[in-house]
Amino acid sequence: MELPVFWSVVLIVAAVWNLVVWPQFWRRVTKDPRARDDAGRPTRFYTVHAVLVGVSVALAVLVGVVGVLALVS
Numbered sequence: 001m002e003l004p005v006f007w008s009v010v011l012i013v014a015a016v017w018n019l020v021v022w023p024q025f026w027r028r029v030t031k032d033p034r035a036r037d038d039a040g041r042p043t044r045f046y047t048v049h050a051v052l053v054g055v056s057v058a059l060a061v062l063v064g065v066v067g068v069l070a071l072v073s
Helices: 005-031 044-072
Strands: none
Touching: 005 044
16 A cells, blocks of 8 residues: 555554544543433433444544554555
């Protein structure tokens, strides 16, 4: 894969940033009173944020892999 070193590093930094930020956000979401109803079941607030965090972390991993592959090739 041909990509300038600068852009490879940008991808890796973006991946690391997302892998640091989103888990912290998820911890706050799980502690939020809107995350569970009175019976303790997950609410739509919880579900929407779970999908958001899951997709963001998956994309961060993919971006990081592309950045590393571009850097080492």
